[in-house]
Amino acid sequence: MxxxxxxxxxxxxxxxxxxxxxxxxxxxxxxxxxxxxxxxxxxxGLTPKALQQYSFLAEAEVERNWVRGCELVSPGGRRAWFELEQPIAIxxxxxxxxxxxxxxxxxxxxxxxxxxxxxxxxxxxxxxxxxxxxxxxxxxxxxxxxxxxxxxxxxLAPADLMATAGYYIPGSGDSIHISFLRGVEGYIWLFPRRDHFSAGICGKLNATPTHQLRRMLEEFLARRHFNLQQATFYSHVLPAPRxxxxxxxxxxxxxxxxxxxxxxxxxxxxxxxxxxxxxxxxxxxxxxxxxxxxxxxxxxxxxxxxxxETAARYADRFYRGNFLGGAVLDRMVQFTAASRRVRYLMRDVFSGAQGYVGLRRKAYRTFVSALPEVLLRWENSKPVLAE
Ligand SMILES: Cc1cc2nc3c(=O)[nH]c(=O)nc-3n(C[C@H](O)[C@H](O)[C@H](O)COP(=O)(O)OP(=O)(O)OC[C@H]3O[C@@H](n4cnc5c(N)ncnc54)[C@H](O)[C@@H]3O)c2cc1C
CATH class of the missing domain: 3.50.50.60 (FAD/NAD(P)-binding domain)
Structure with a gap:
């Protein structure tokens, strides 16, 4: 050179x-x-925001899976399902x-x-x-x-990192799944690619040991009847800066x-x-x-x-806070299941159209306006599954 x-x-x-x-x-x-x-x-997973900004990633003739459906499960077992306007590419x-x-x-x-x-x-x-x-x-x-x-x-200090553990498992699907977990500042994901799933779990490095995260993931996958015999294990660290x-x-x-x-x-x-x-x-x-x-x-x-920085300031409250007498994560999933307005907001957050800046005020307004619908369905929205 x-x-x-x-x-x-x-x-x-x-x-x-x-x-x-x-x-x-x-x-x-x-x-x-x-x-x-x-x-x-x-x-x-590449969000619509990334695909719009770097359109060659959307246009390239290569293998990937386009997915619109998202399923959320809260730590208390509540479920919600919504569709994105623009698909995520996996x-x-x-x-x-x-x-x-x-x-x-x-x-x-x-x-x-x-x-x-x-x-x-x-x-x-x-x-x-x-x-x-x-x-x-x-x-x-x-x-x-x-x-x-x-x-x-x-x-980065351990408090600024997430531990991850996961499996590539043969198979595929047409929606992403995210399960939040009690006591873990992180979640389990199931992302369907073209011919396999990337299933994984993340949690703060200084809080939950990786072998424990791996066991939680394996229990989750066993409940869903995934066969890990053909699967490949992976593990890595991920920045999660405060x-x-x-x-x-x-x-x-x-x-x-x-x-x-x-x-x-x-x-x-x-x-x-x-x-x-x-x-x-x-x-x-x-x-x-x-x-x-x-x-x-x-x-x-x-x-x-x-x-x-806004995400980092919200992270603690998101994973560990309470709202209306329940965990924020349980309430978020409950409101998403009950209200179309909240589903639209979730759709925008997941796609990247709604950033963290300005989200707090918007979420507050949306949740307050959704309250009557949520109260109407309160009895029907009891947890269906302990995850
Ligand atoms: C389990 C897990 C799941 C994730 N899922 C998602 C997701 O779904 N969506 C999302 O947006 N993000 C996700 N992320 C984050 C995403 O993977 C990273 O943010 C992204 O890969 C960062 O890209 P990068 O190019 O900075 O680094 P990397 O992708 O890590 O690339 C670094 C490169 O440097 C090379 N390298 C390292 N050391 C040397 C050396 N000494 N000499 C030569 N080469 C070297 C490596 O081979 C590697 O290719 C996930 C992360 C993890 C750990």
């Missing part, structure tokens, strides 16, 4: 997006990933990463399959050491995910920047990280193309942080 070049370490959605946008603008880019298109532990990560990496390569980025063992040098002269070679670059984009050893920022952590996140320094999970940019309530990986990488590329790298932090603070 000559002196004017950008190295992207990590070729997940964030790294591949940064590489593609920069290469499309004529920048010299080398992307280094140890696995390239692989089945990274994930649900693989990708296998091997397919999604492959699509993104092909796009980067077609744009002109050089793709190298290597593990980066060490990053040395200095701004303007970075040296990425792999087993085969040393790759030099003037600017460094670190997109190596949550569990990367490169210390460009302080590692509001104070978000305010202090380091996003960039002299000659380098962090994007996606490596920067800690994940919704701390839902664990949605794909949109923020794509968006942060896009914002960084825009800043570099404009010749003003420092614009990146400002863009993230203006566009992404208000959403994530």
């Amino acid at each position: 000559t002196s004017e070049s950008i190295a992207v370490v990590g070729g997940g959605p964030a790294g591949a997006m940064a590489a593609a946008q920069l290469a499309l603008a004529g920048r010299r880019v080398v992307l280094i990933d140890e696995k390239l298109a692989w089945e990274k532990p994930c649900g693989g 990708f296998s990560r091997r397919v999604l990463n492959g699509l993104m990496l092909d796009r980067a390569q077609e744009a002109g980025a050089e793709i190298v399959r290597e593990r980066v063992l060490a990053i040395g040098g200095e701004p303007g002269d970075w040296r990425m050491r792999t087993r085969q070679a040393e790759i030099g670059a003037t600017y460094l984009v670190l997109a190596a995910g949550t569990r990367n050893p490169f210390r460009f920022s302080a590692p 509001a104070a952590t978000l305010r202090q996140l380091t996003l960039q320094g002299d000659g380098w920047a962090l994007v996606g999970d490596a920067a800690g940019l994940v919704d701390p309530i839902t664990g949605e990280g794909l949109y923020y990986a794509l968006r942060s990488a896009d914002l960084l590329a825009q800043a570099l193309i404009a010749g003003d790298a420092s614009r990146y932090s400002h863009s993230v603070r203006r566009e992404i942080m208000p959403e994530l």
Whole structure:
């Protein structure tokens, strides 16, 4: 590489997006990933908001499942079902990463399959050491995910991380399922892909041990008669930053920047990280193309942080709070089942059309106006199943 070049370490959605946008603008880019298109532990759900903003993901002729139906089960066993206006796309990560990496390569980025063992040098002269070679670059984009050893920022504390455990299980379906659990700041999900389910569970790393989460998931799957003999187990960590952590996140320094999970940019309530990986990488590329790298932090603070910080402030109340004499989660599912207005709100929240900013006031108004319907059905909306 000559002196004017950008190295992207990590070729997940964030790294591949940064590489593609920069290469499309004529920048010299080398992307280094140890696995390239692989089945990274994930649900693989991409919201309509992400698909609208990055329409190539909706238009690409690749395998994925389009799903509109959502089933919610509360910790107390209440159920609700609603349909999204626009479908969620559920990708296998091997397919999604492959699509993104092909796009980067077609744009002109050089793709190298290597593990980066060490990053040395200095701004303007970075040296990425792999087993085969040393790759030099003037600017460094670190997109190596949550569990990367490169210390460009302080590692997230256990209280800022979620543990996850899951199975890929042969089969498919046409709706997503989410079960909230008593005593767990997280949930079980069942996402149907084209030929298998991604079934998983997440919970705060410092609260519920992963083996306990795994057992809860296995009990849930057994109750639904899933056969795990052909299934593949996975486990990973996921950023779930608290509001104070978000305010202090380091996003960039002299000659380098962090994007996606490596920067800690994940919704701390839902664990949605794909949109923020794509968006942060896009914002960084825009800043570099404009010749003003420092614009990146400002863009993230203006566009992404208000959403994530609001989510982080709601997270505790969402998972552990009470409303009208019951758990918020039970009431949320009960109101969703009883009222069309609440279902419309849930639909907008799930699709990404309604962000967290402004949600509190809107939810309050919607819930109050739905109260007569909910009271009418109070007797009929008793829990049907203890989950
Ligand atoms: C179980 C689970 C379920 C999830 N479900 C969803 C979901 O349904 N929807 C959603 O929006 N988000 C979901 N997420 C979050 C989502 O997976 C992440 O936010 C997203 O993958 C972040 O993308 P990224 O490119 O930043 O990082 P990653 O996808 O983690 O990519 C990092 C890349 O860096 C490479 N790498 C790491 N170290 C090195 C090295 N030393 N040398 C070379 N390469 C290296 C890796 O091989 C990897 O390809 C889920 C996460 C988990 C754990």
